Amino acid sequence: MIQVKNLTRYYNSFCAVDGISLEIKKGEVLGLLGPNGAGKTTTLRMLTGFLKPSAGDIIVKDLLISEDALKIKSLMGYLPESAPLYHNMLVFDYLCYVAKVRGIPRDKIHLRLKELSSLCGLSGIMHKTVDELSKGLKQRVGLAHAMMTDPEILILDEPTSGLDPNQIAEIRAIIRRIGKEKTIIFSTHILSEAEATCDRIVIINRGKVVADDTTQNLKSRAAGSSCIDLSLYDADPEEAKKLIAAISPDIRVIEKEPEESDVVSFEIHSSSSRDIRRDLYKKIKETNWSIAQLTRDSQTLERIFQELTKGEESYRGGER
Numbered sequence: 001m002i003q004v005k006n007l008t009r010y011y012n013s014f015c016a017v018d019g020i021s022l023e024i025k026k027g028e029v030l031g032l033l034g035p036n037g038a039g040k041t042t043t044l045r046m047l048t049g050f051l052k053p054s055a056g057d058i059i060v061k062d063l064l065i066s067e068d069a070l071k072i073k074s075l076m077g078y079l080p081e082s083a084p085l086y087h088n089m090l091v092f093d094y095l096c097y098v099a100k101v102r103g104i105p106r107d108k109i110h111l112r113l114k115e116l117s118s119l120c121g122l123s124g125i126m127h128k129t130v131d132e133l134s135k136g137l138k139q140r141v142g143l144a145h146a147m148m149t150d151p152e153i154l155i156l157d158e159p160t161s162g163l164d165p166n167q168i169a170e171i172r173a174i175i176r177r178i179g180k181e182k183t184i185i186f187s188t189h190i191l192s193e194a195e196a197t198c199d200r201i202v203i204i205n206r207g208k209v210v211a212d213d214t215t216q217n218l219k220s221r222a223a224g225s226s227c228i229d230l231s232l233y234d235a236d237p238e239e240a241k242k243l244i245a246a247i248s249p250d251i252r253v254i255e256k257e258p259e260e261s262d263v264v265s266f267e268i269h270s271s272s273s274r275d276i277r278r279d280l281y282k283k284i285k286e287t288n289w290s291i292a293q294l295t296r297d298s299q300t301l302e303r304i305f306q307e308l309t310k311g312e313e314s315y316r317g318g319e320r
């Protein structure tokens with residue numbers, strides 16, 4: 001349904017989005033996950049045609065955004081990070097206004113507002129002014145705005161940002177409801193958010209895709225891999241790194257800030273479920289170093305996210 005090819009965006013000489021490629025299938029709920037400044041908003045603004053890419057292509061249902069931006073916009077509903085609502089209007093008047101601007105025929109407006117009120121839970125607030133609403137309710141009005149023309153694709157930028165846990169649960173429930181029929185792309189910097197709502201998660205860091213897989217596959221990958229914390233006395237960090245890395249080709253060694261001044265510490269990631277502590281111990285025994293700590297944790301999705309968004313390394317999921 002949507003193909004993104006080598007999408008790139010510079011702000012002056014700064015590369016905010018660096019060659020992102022993605023394919024989004026019809027009906028998918030895709031979470032664009034990344035830390036602050038990763039390039040999520042910039043990517044979404046290019047997808048919705050509000051920002052021109054510096055390079056790359058976006059194809060939506062066989063239409064090229066460089067040639068058919070208006071047609072593509074008509075297929076999409078967009079909820080920006082701060083929904084631009086008219087604060088002193090009644091919710092009802094505001095949504096009527098949006099309906100007219102978006103070309104809904106006059107005789108269909110009331111029916112559409114009724115449908116949106118039920119979909120987005122607006123029935124008790126239609127006759128309140130936007131200003132009176134909590135952030136969560138404003139967000140629901142923003143969602144109704146984005147859904148006005150019943151678009152096939154919905155793009156939501158951090159839809160739960162700044163909401164309390166109850167409001168988050170409500171917005172999630174609405175997204176899940178809408179996601180049964182629509183293609184949804186939404187951005188978040190909160191892993192649990194993506195995990196709870198999405199079929200698929202694309203993690204971006206410093207403008208690049210560092211992981212792209214189904215939520216289920218990412219979870220299984222996390223469960224099947226492990227992380228070892230190792231601290232050594234009397235070891236040279238570079239020599240220690242080489243020795244550890246030589247144990248198996250699937251090992252990745254990250255030197256950590258040591259907790260004590262006379263040790264060197266490492267985080268050792270392995271994609272296999274094999275426990276390599278015995279191999280480590282044997283190798284270290286051949287040196288004159290001493291072990292201060294050697295512990296193994298099962299990986300969590302959270303740790304994978306932290307690892308991927310700290311380092312430069314990239315992981316692409318297998319076939320779906």
Ligand SMILES: Nc1ncnc2c1ncn2[C@@H]1O[C@H](COP(=O)(O)OP(=O)(O)OP(=O)(O)O)[C@@H](O)[C@H]1O
Nearest residue numbers: 011014016034035036037038039040041042043189
């Ligand atoms: N108009 C702009 N001019 C210059 N730099 C910009 C502009 N907009 C964004 N940036 C920079 O581009 C990078 C990506 O920003 P973007 O807003 O896309 O990230 P994000 O992942 O959405 O972050 P956040 O979660 O904080 O909104 C950041 O370093 C940001 O400072």
